[in-house]
Amino acid sequence: MGIIQKVLNVDRRVIYLIVFLAVAIPIIFPLNLPVTLTEEVMGVYNEIENLPEGSPILIAVDYEPSSSPELNPMTRAILKHCFKKNLRVVTTTIWPTDGSGGSIADKLVEEEARIAGKIRGKDFVNLGFKTGSYAVVIGMGEDFKKTFPKDFNGNVLDKLEILNGTHSNGNSESSLPNAAFSQDARAKKINSLKDFSYMVCIHDDSSVFTWITYGYERYGIKIGTGCTAVMAPGNYPSLQAKQITGIIGGLKGASEYEKLMNYRGEGARGMDSQSVIHVFIIILIFLGNLTYFILERKKTVRG
Amino acid sequence: MPLQQLLGIWIAAGLTLAIYSFLYKDNPAYKFAEHIYVGITAGYALCTAWYNVIEPNLISELLKANWHNPFTALIMTWTVIAPALLGILMFSRFFSKASWVSRIPIAFVIGAGAGISVPNTVQAYLIKHTSATFAPLIPKEAIAWSNIMDFINPLIVVLGVISVLIYFFFSIEQKNGLKTVSWIGIIFLMIFFGASFGYTVMGRVSLVIGRVRFLITDWFPLITNLLGLGS
Amino acid sequence: MDFFKRQLPTLLVLVLGLGMIIQYYIPTTFSQQVLKNVNLWIQIIAAFTLCIGITSLLRTHYTKIRLQHSGWAYSIILYIVFIAMVILGFYRGIQEGTPFRWLFDYVQTPLSSTTFSLTAFFICSAAYRAFRARTMEATIMLIAAIIVMIGRIPFGDMLSAYLPSFIPGFNDMAGWIFNTPGMAARRAILLGISLGGIATSLRIILGIERSYQGKD
Incomplete structure (x- = not known):
């Protein structure tokens, strides 16, 4: 199994652990990010x-x-x-x-x-x-x-x-x-x-x-x-x-x-974790698509 | 910290971890917590139904009447006795031979519900939302070129509503122009689903934030204190 | 007997359904009084319906215990917790400071919110494995999701500062998606649901749709 295949098939529990850490770390070390009004x-x-x-x-x-x-x-x-x-x-x-x-x-x-x-x-x-x-x-x-x-x-x-x-x-x-x-x-x-x-x-x-x-x-x-x-x-x-x-x-x-x-209550404090996790999910989506398309391309070239 | 609060935090933390253990794999701790959850919710619902509805709206009303004169009392309270009887009839569902009796209270609720909802839905959604879709097409005041989006956005809304409705309309074959409009509808739906996905992520993550915050800010200090590491 | 089994419920639905529609368009003192009473009746019947749901749950678990199906011991736990909650509720009440409320705060609330928070982990995993830009439609959905996810966090505002001035910020883009194309799609769905709801209600009132009566 190639490295890309390994990345694509990473154990779901690894993702769960990263999600947990991405939420926990900003709670322990607050980022105090600013809030914009809508x-x-x-x-x-x-x-x-x-x-x-x-x-x-x-x-x-x-x-x-x-x-x-x-x-x-x-x-x-x-x-x-x-x-x-x-x-x-x-x-x-x-x-x-x-x-x-x-x-x-x-x-x-x-x-x-x-x-x-x-x-x-x-x-x-x-x-x-x-x-x-x-x-x-x-x-x-x-x-x-x-x-x-x-x-x-x-x-x-x-x-x-x-x-x-x-x-x-x-x-x-x-x-x-x-x-x-x-x-x-x-x-x-x-x-x-x-x-x-x-x-x-x-x-x-x-x-x-x-x-x-x-x-x-x-x-x-x-x-x-x-x-x-x-x-x-x-x-x-x-x-x-x-x-x-x-x-x-x-x-x-x-x-x-x-x-x-x-x-600054639980809402504002929660936005720190929210920011980190959103960025993490976007990276996940990007990585998932990247590996998928690389594999697809390889299949096409071989095919 | 009061003992009951201390105990409460330890129990809440234990149950939180028991539920999260499911993320590793299904296990007895998770099942144990899951069944506690179902049992406690059912117990809560029964008590609330009693204290919030049956006691104030039914029992209290019955007790208010002067039962020394049963005839007058019945006349005074028939408006609560009748629905209570209908409610009791619902339990006939558990007896196969008499289960048809429950159709009467169900028919009451369904019939009244349908009758009440039809005119109100027509007013609140069909009329209001159709009008709100088209009304902005005719602006009340002149639009400046700098605010050109104020003119374009209502057009996009009209296009979106019509195209999605056409996409939902399956009664005729969708080909040629209709197929194109229907495809535009799909694009609008995809934008909505994408936006909804983004917000769903946000919502679900906030629940994790709440639980992790509880573990870190309420429970961890208790552990450190217990181990003598607290300041 | 068939009259009571079939015709009476259908007749009741017809009379009440039409009566409530007429009441809306011709409000009189009498019809207002009828509406008040019908509402009160629905509230009381609904409370019994809630009890039916609980009874049904308990019956299912009772059968599980009686026949010793797999996991029957958990059903005993369910019963113990249920009975404890009910006894405490009836013995000391449900107000602030009672054992009932303590169980609500420290057992029910954490269990409930933790159970629902599990989906966040699953969503992240699913986003990684399944959210692919395979088609144009999927790509549009993906872009909308990313704009909303960036636009609604403080990080998005920081990032927007680096965008050229003619491109709106992520927060504005997310706002536009919700207020314009997203709103249009949702409104069409809402109109569809309303039309469907009205049609079903009329079918029920007119006795065409009778699935609520179940089987004989």
């Missing part, structure tokens, strides 16, 4: 940035634990943004069918709220999971509290301050420098999807289409999306049709949002 991510950031304080925002954590490493960084960044803007944060999940998004949302919103000094039931609430996919979205549009009589922790929703529009400025009395103060936004009661000023659907499957078809088209809620990189290309038609305002795609999108929020 219009798609700005589309979500600007919408949240322009909301008046106290506006209700819905965040659908529609992903499984399998996608947590990719999507948690952006969920955290969005939550940080919402709390910084003193928005009323409501989280929910309609996907996956085992409802694991409910626990993910609960953990993340609790942790970020603790950092921001926000109170459960007053500044934020996690509604948890409901079965029925589109039926839940329609249910939220028609009769919010009938669909979610209780939150994830079993508290009766009707009694929560956050939904009844009596939300105050939390513990930070000073308003943000350029935030548009609006008493109306805080006084707004949440009885339907229509009452939310904005929503971000963070998904690893097609739940965004359910939110668009029923949430946006039927009840007019403005939607921004955050999704796994695998799902991102599928959201561009909806972006161009103005059914969504922006796309935060994968770890790259998360790194951009972190940059906008002026911190």
